[in-house]
Amino acid sequence: MSDNYRALTRTYRPTSFDDIVSQKHVSSTLKNAIKKNRLAHAYMFCGPRGVGKTTMARVLARTVNEIDQQVDGESLNQTLNVVEIDAASNNSVDDIRDLRERVRIPPQNGRYKIYIIDEVHMLSKSAFNALLKTLEEPPDHVIFIFATTEPHKVLPTILSRVQRFDFKRISVDQIVERLANVAADQNINIDEESLHVIAKKADGALRDALGLMDQAIAFCGNNIQHEELLRALNVVSTERMFDFMNAVASKNASQGLELINDLLQEGYDIQEYLVGLTEHLRNLYVAKSSAKMHLVEASPDTKKRYQKASKTFSEDDLMRMLHIVSEAQYKIKEAHQPKIQFEITLLKLIHMERTQNLNKLLSGLEDLKKKLNNKTEISKTNTEDTKSASSTSDNNQPSPEQQPKRTSQSKNGQSANPKEESITRQPEPPTPEPAAVNKEPNSKPSTSEPTNNSHQPANQVNKKTPKKTEEDSDDELSKLFGKSSLGNPKKNTESTVEKEETAADTATQTKAKRAPKDVSLEEVKEVWESYLEDLRHHVPEMLYFQMQRVKPMKLKNGLLLLRCNDDFAKKIVDENNRRLGKFLEDKIGAYLGFESIVQKDESDVEASKSPYERFKELQKRDPTIKHLVELFGAELDYNLNQ
Structure with a gap:
């Protein structure tokens, strides 16, 4: 290389506002200020490295003093009217004092004397304070231009005295x-x-x-x-990124490990690869929506490849992969074996279960749950039917006064009838007619007596007898016993049930009319267990489990005070207090308001202990465990992050 060679960064440094790339908002403002003669006495250019801050300051100095284009930008510092200062090496109070003395000297040629201070955030606090007065009221011939990559380190008193321009990253x-x-x-x-x-x-x-x-x-x-x-x-090619993602899509661990080994053998940095892989996954995620392809920084051909490859993965899969790779960037920095940690990370991506399969599994669980719920409902229905049949049979059993008579008659042989056994197996309730006959002391029992004299339980009768329709049952009864003098037994039974339901409703209304002040705390505690059992079948499991840990403490003016163990339980109870009060009203006949407070029980102290404390106490109580710990060096394996 010849001695006259200049680097491209120096050769192609802009010399005019129009040459500066991607900073139109700054260059346009400065050009208008020059044109209208509204130049400020101090400017601050902020932004990332290499975006043109110092170049903009030199172009401004050149334009203001009308310096010839033949003078190179780097040669401006050699003129007497443009002074460049590196604040990183001239950051003391003495340097600023020297600057204040030189500011008084007017420019030898040109209109302004311009001071360009680069990396101004490196000035000490005392140096900033020494510059304040001069910066606020400089001579008319002086313009200060500050450049910094970290404006947050500049004192607010300095920022308030300058016009600030923020430079953008170049696309x-x-x-x-x-x-x-x-x-x-x-x-x-x-x-x-x-x-x-x-x-x-x-x-x-x-x-x-x-x-x-x-x-x-x-x-x-x-x-x-x-x-x-x-x-x-030393950049990992996009082609290799696509190859690795193909291995992830096909879950080919062998191919993935081979690619990793080749990269490491060629000297690529692990962190650089993870950074590139993160960007690659991000581009795949963006490519899932073709309308956002302008966010992918790549050539048109590469963008098409991203769109094609993104169809292999779902958005959820790509987000999980991004999370895994991002975490790996921090873990590998502190890992003792970065290569193995790097391989583990990439194998996680390969063996990661896809969202589509997880959705199928969840769908199967939902279907199973629905089937179990349906079976439970059918079982409950059958149980209710059995209870209803049992209660009907119990209602039709003879009274205690009648049963001894029939028993004695059976013993004396007066009612021996070969048809009794077949009659007792009939599922329908008998008519009340035999009871009326039995009231006469010398009358013979009718043929319907064996039905009332049956000692078989109702559930056994139902098991032996097949189901029949109500009309068929009525016809059979008519054939066997004739028409009842008391009317249709079915209607009689229905009227009895209606009376019972009416009585139950009346009792409930009687309970509901109670005033909350008539309820005592002891009464609430007596029904509390059965109240919780009812809640189990009517409220979500989370609410039921929290109510099991809640205890009634005080009852005053219709307001029930409940003790909760933690804030979460209190929140659950407060959100459902009206619903819980309604269920309690069914038990005690009065509506009580609920108020909860957090107060830990002594029994909760044991539950709040850490696993390590419990393990230590377990060793004290059991000498065998302590001996095993001392013999084998056993430790409690417990992950605090779980």
Whole structure:
């Protein structure tokens, strides 16, 4: 390389506002201020590295003092009217005092004397304070221009005395366009994919992009090949990312491990690969929606590949993969064996269960749950039917006064009838007619007596007798006993049931009319267990479990005070207090309001102990466990993150 060679970052440094890339909001404001003669006495340019802060300051100084374009930007510092100061090495109070003395000297030629202070956040606090008065009221011929990448470190008193401009990161497309112009000017042959690789690695800094291109030219020459560029910049190619994701899609662990081994053998950095993989997964996620492809920083051909590859995964799968890779970036930094940790991370991606399969499993569980619920409902219905039949049979049993008579008659042989056994198996209730006959002392028992004289339980009769319709049963009874003098037994039974239901409703209404003040705390405690048992069948399990831990403490003016063990239980009870009060009203006949407080029980102290404390106490109580711990060095395996 000749002695006259200049790096691309210096050769292509802009000399006018129009040459500066992606900072139109700043350059337009400054050009209008110059045109209208409204220049401020102090400016502050903030933004990331390599976006043109110092370049903008030099262009402003050149334009204000009308310096000839032949003078290089780096040569402006050699003139007497433009002074550049590096605050990183001139950050003391003495340096600022010297600056204040030089500010008084007017410019030798030109209109303004311009001071450009780079990395101004590096000034000490005392240096900032020494600059305050001069910065607020400088001479008319002085303009201060500050540049910094960390404006939050600058004192607010300084920021309040300047006009602040925030510079933006330069987009990948703008960097690619600028690099293409430079390559054409330098007669460099480079493909668009390679330009995107350089632009993405520059991370929004055009100066870094020019430096990387200079490095690529030095390595590859005037004809830059994509593979050679990747080796020169130590960047994992997009092609390898697609290959690895293909292994993840096919769950091919062997292929994935082979790719990892090749990368490490070629000297690629693990962190660099994880960063690239994170970006690759992010692009796949964005590609799931074709309308958002402008967010993917890649060439048009690569964008099409992202769209095609994204169809293999769901959005949930990609989000889980992003989470795994992001966590791995932090874990590998502290890992003793980064390679193994790196392989474990990538194997997690390969063996990770897909969302589609998990949805199928959850759907199967839901179907099973529905089937079990249906079986439970059918079982409850059958149980209720059995109880109803049993209660009907019990209602039709003879009175205690009648039963001894029939028993004695059976003993004396007066009612011996060969048809009794067959008659007792009839499922329908007998008519009340035999009871009327039995009231006469010398009358013979009718043929219906054996039905009332049956000693078989109702459930046994129902098991032996097949189900028959109500009309068939009535016809059989008529054939056997004739018409009843008391009317239809079915109607009689229905009227009896209606009377019972009416009586029950009356009793409930009687209970409901009670005033809350008539209820005592002892009465609430007596029904509390049965109240909780009723809640079990009518409220969600979470509410039921929390109510099991709740205890009634005090009852005053219709307000029941409940003790809860924690804030969560209190919240659950407060949210359902009206619902819980309704269920308690069914028990005691009066509606009580619920109020809960948090007060831990002494029994909860044991539950609040950590597993380690419990394990220590267990060793004290059991010498065998203590001996095993001392003999084998056993420890309690407990993960605090679970």
